[in-house]
C-alpha cells in the first residue's frame with residue numbers, strides 16, 4: 163500500500179542571518195534558508211520535491227513508486243524513508259548487486275525499499291526513455307504498475323514543490339540572490355520560478371554538467387510553468403572535480419565555516435554552494451550590496467566522498 167508518510171514537517175523552514183567576515187568585507191550579506199531542518203528522515207529539497215509526487219501518486223490510485231538513483235543518492239534514501247515497502251529503487255551499477263551494501267543502500271533496504279541494480283548503460287537508457295511508451299512498458303513488465311519518479315526526483319511537480327522555498331522568503335527584491343547547489347536542476351528550477359521580479363537565482367553545479375544542467379532547468383521550466391525564466395545562472399567553477407568529490411581545499415573551507423558558525427555542513431552539495439558564494443562575493447555575480455540566501459538543501463550525512 164502507498165500512503166503519505168505520517169510526519170509533521172517543520173515548515174516554513176528557519177531563515178538565519180549569518181555574519182561572515184570575508185563576505186562582510188566584500189559587502190555581501192549572508193542568510194541561510196535551513197531546509198535541512200524540515201524533517202530528519204526526508205530532509206531538505208528531497209521533502210520539497212518528493213511530497214507533491216507522493217500526493218499525486220496516491221491521488222492517481224498508485225500502490226507502488228519506482229525511482230532511480232546512484233549508490234549514495236539522497237533521493238533514494240528519502241523515498242525509502244517516506245514509503246519504503248511501497249517503493250523500488252533502480253540503482254545505477256549492476257556490479258553493486260553482489261557487493262556488501264554501503265550504508266545508504268543498507269538504510270534504504272532496512273526501510274523496506276526493494277533495490278533493482280542495472281548496468282550503467284541500461285540506467286542511462288531507461289532514464290532517457292522515461293517518456294517513451296516502450297521504456298514504460300519495459301518498466302511495467304519488470305516492476306508492475308508504478309508511479310515513476312525520475313532520477314533525483316526532479317520532474318515538473320518536484321520543481322513546483324521546490325518553488326515553495328522561494329515563496330517562504332519574505333521581502334525579496336533586486337539586491338537578492340538565492341543560491342543553491344545543483345544536482346539534477348529541479349531545486350534551482352523551482353527556486354528561480356518562485357522568485358519575485360528583480361531577485362535572481364544562482365545555482366552551483368555539484369557535478370560536471372556544463373550546458374547539460376542548463377538544458378534540464380529550461381526543460382523543467384517549460385514542463386512546470388510553460389515558459390522560460392531569465393533570472394537564473396549556473397556556476398560551473400566549484401564542483402571540485404565532479405560528483406561526490408571533495409578536494410582538500412573544499413574540506414578545509416567547510417571545516418573552517420563549521421567552526422566559525424557552529425553548524426555542520428553537508429559536503430557533496432551544500433559546501434560547494436557556500437564556497438562558491440565566498441569566492442564570487444564582490445564580483446559581478448554577487449556585487450557589493452547583494453544579500454545572498456544560501457538554501458541548505460540537506461543535512462550532513464555519512465555519505466561517501468572521494469578526495470582529490
Ligand SMILES: *Cc1c(COP(=O)(O)O)cnc(C)c1O
Pocket residue numbers: 206207236237314316343344345346347348349350428431432458459460461
Ligand atoms: C539532492 C540534493 C541536491 C540536488 O538537488 P537537485 O534538485 O537534484 O538539483 C542538492 N543538495 C542536497 C543536499 C541534495 O541532497
